[in-house]
Amino acid sequence: MQQINHFIDGAFSPSDSGKRFDKRSPVDNTLIASIAEAGRTDVDRAVAAAKRALNGEWGGLTTEQRVDLLYGVADEITRRFDDFVEAEMADTGQPHHVMTHAFIPRGAANFKVFADVIKNVPAESFQMATPDGRGALNYALRVPKGVIGVISPWNAPFLLMTWKVGPALACGNTVVVKPSEETPLTTTLLGEVMNSVGIPKGVYNVVHGFGPDSAGEYLTQNLDVDAITFTGETRTGTAIMKAAAEGTRDVSFEMGGKNAGIVFADADFDAAVDGIFRSAFLNSGQVCLGTEKVYVERPIFERFVDALKQKAEAVKYGRPTDSDSNYGPLISREHQNKVLSYYQKAKDEGATIVTGGGIPDMPAELAEGNWIEPTIWTGLPETASVVKEEIFGPCCHIAPFDTEEEVIAKTNDNQYGLSTTIWTTNLSCAHRMAAKIDVGVTWVNSWFLRDLRTPFGGANQSGIGREGGVHSLEFYTEMRNVCIKL
Numbered sequence: 001m002q003q004i005n006h007f008i009d010g011a012f013s014p015s016d017s018g019k020r021f022d023k024r025s026p027v028d029n030t031l032i033a034s035i036a037e038a039g040r041t042d043v044d045r046a047v048a049a050a051k052r053a054l055n056g057e058w059g060g061l062t063t064e065q066r067v068d069l070l071y072g073v074a075d076e077i078t079r080r081f082d083d084f085v086e087a088e089m090a091d092t093g094q095p096h097h098v099m100t101h102a103f104i105p106r107g108a109a110n111f112k113v114f115a116d117v118i119k120n121v122p123a124e125s126f127q128m129a130t131p132d133g134r135g136a137l138n139y140a141l142r143v144p145k146g147v148i149g150v151i152s153p154w155n156a157p158f159l160l161m162t163w164k165v166g167p168a169l170a171c172g173n174t175v176v177v178k179p180s181e182e183t184p185l186t187t188t189l190l191g192e193v194m195n196s197v198g199i200p201k202g203v204y205n206v207v208h209g210f211g212p213d214s215a216g217e218y219l220t221q222n223l224d225v226d227a228i229t230f231t232g233e234t235r236t237g238t239a240i241m242k243a244a245a246e247g248t249r250d251v252s253f254e255m256g257g258k259n260a261g262i263v264f265a266d267a268d269f270d271a272a273v274d275g276i277f278r279s280a281f282l283n284s285g286q287v288c289l290g291t292e293k294v295y296v297e298r299p300i301f302e303r304f305v306d307a308l309k310q311k312a313e314a315v316k317y318g319r320p321t322d323s324d325s326n327y328g329p330l331i332s333r334e335h336q337n338k339v340l341s342y343y344q345k346a347k348d349e350g351a352t353i354v355t356g357g358g359i360p361d362m363p364a365e366l367a368e369g370n371w372i373e374p375t376i377w378t379g380l381p382e383t384a385s386v387v388k389e390e391i392f393g394p395c396c397h398i399a400p401f402d403t404e405e406e407v408i409a410k411t412n413d414n415q416y417g418l419s420t421t422i423w424t425t426n427l428s429c430a431h432r433m434a435a436k437i438d439v440g441v442t443w444v445n446s447w448f449l450r451d452l453r454t455p456f457g458g459a460n461q462s463g464i465g466r467e468g469g470v471h472s473l474e475f476y477t478e479m480r481n482v483c484i485k486l
């Protein structure tokens with residue numbers, strides 16, 4: 001069984017207290033690793049190492065030298081691609097093709113895109129007139145914020161962690177990362193990459209543990225952490241924001257969503273079925289951008305429901321590396337019970353269960369895994385729990401609509417504002433809709449198609465700030481203005 005330790009100041013080490021916790025496979029609940037659980041002293045040691053690195057070799061590097069190192073990180077991730085795929089499959093139980101096609105390639109990409117950004121971002125200056133006629137010159141210096149606390153979730157652990165570490169390091173910061181207790185493996189493996197590439201010790205640090213009264217909270221409470229970037233549940237963000245208020249630290253949040261999929265009668269029907277199927281059931285529905293409420297224009301409603309039902313009933317449960325497996329388990333028993341509670345709520349509220357609603361019959365060797373059926377409901381009002389609340393599982397409610405105004409109102413009627421996917425061949429309609437839907441990202445005839453230079457983030461309770469391309473500079477750097485009297 002793997003022994004996973006913290007990565008602090010360039011070295012792997014257990015907790016001062018010796019405390020550890022178990023990591024179990026989502027596929028069959030077998031014990032796969034023992035993880036060091038950080039106490040406050042371990043977290044403080046990591047933050048101190050990050051602070052030293054800022055004022056050491058790393059802080060003295062030119063942008064070009066830093067960029068070369070980050071391209072080196074990307075190349076080493078690519079060279080060890082299969083190791084990251086293996087680690088993430090062990091952590092999440094998700095199919096091999098989800099790792100190789102959706103999540104792990106973003107590791108290298110998330111370093112490259114921000115190395116490119118920081119290498120090419122222009123400096124800002126203004127010439128100003130002065131009463132004596134000799135004028136003055138203003139220019140802005142872009143400097144790193146300092147030590148960044150990175151707190152990441154379990155659903156796409158490597159993608160989401162590197163989406164923060166990439167820009168943080170590109171901008172000259174150092175980081176202390178607290179990955180989810182459910183998925184420690186790829187974040188830890190990245191420590192090996194940092195050492196082999198020659199990233200100075202203390203630049204990248206990893207502490208393992210939980211949230212409240214554990215590593216996560218200790219990290220946010222350490223006042224030598226200059227800013228905190230977090231991805232996870234909205235209620236967790238609230239707790240982190242309260243901690244960040246001490247010391248007036250900046251935050252960047254990517255949080256929950258209750259995303260709509262909207263299908264017009266003029267859509268490419270097969271493409272829309274495939275797109276909504278992916279957005280509802282990829283990663284067993286454990287994607288923040290996923291679709292949990294679908295609205296289909298009435299003329300094709302019945303046909304669409306039946307087509308989506310057929311695809312949902314054709315999934316192949318199995319181990320990540322089973323050749324025909326295309327559908328994995330939920331991350332944990334706790335999360336499986338949470339999603340099952342929503343399946344029960346839907347029943348209690350009178351839903352028509354088109355398909356699913358429970359736990360599939362699994363072969364004996366997998367029976368202990370966190371398996372759950374992809375589920376489709378119809379017939380509920382907009383006020384139903386499964387239509388209003390984020391479930392974060394493989395399920396969606398489908399309702400008919402008749403007008404653009406109606407479906408926009410229903411799409412916007414929730415506390416979140418993360419993403420929407422619209423399927424129509426009428427692009428005038430698509431542009432009209434996208435302008436009126438209150439989310440951070442709208443996909444048209446696509447879903448989860450990502451240009452990493454674009455602003456990415458959520459509105460309302462789905463997030464604070466935007467990350468992506470030059471937009472990440474806003475959070476990971478400070479600007480200093482210099483005014484010189486000529």
Ligand SMILES: NC(=O)c1ccc[n+]([C@@H]2O[C@H](COP(=O)([O-])OP(=O)(O)OC[C@H]3O[C@@H](n4cnc5c(N)ncnc54)[C@H](O)[C@@H]3O)[C@@H](O)[C@H]2O)c1
Nearest residue numbers: 153154179180210211216217232233236239254255256288
């Ligand atoms: N908007 C996005 O881009 C995005 C992406 C992925 C997941 N999510 C959201 O994340 C949630 C699922 O992920 P999760 O269950 O890991 O979320 P979570 O909020 O339970 O945990 C996320 C991370 O925060 C840590 N944490 C928990 N409480 C903390 C505290 N008080 N102080 C400091 N750290 C704390 C956890 O240990 C974990 O590392 C869903 O709501 C999903 O919508 C959003």
Ligand SMILES: O=C/C=C/C=C(\O)C(=O)O
Nearest residue numbers: 155163286287288289450
């Ligand atoms: O589950 C949520 C996925 C978030 C994806 C990103 O943050 C991204 O594509 O950069």
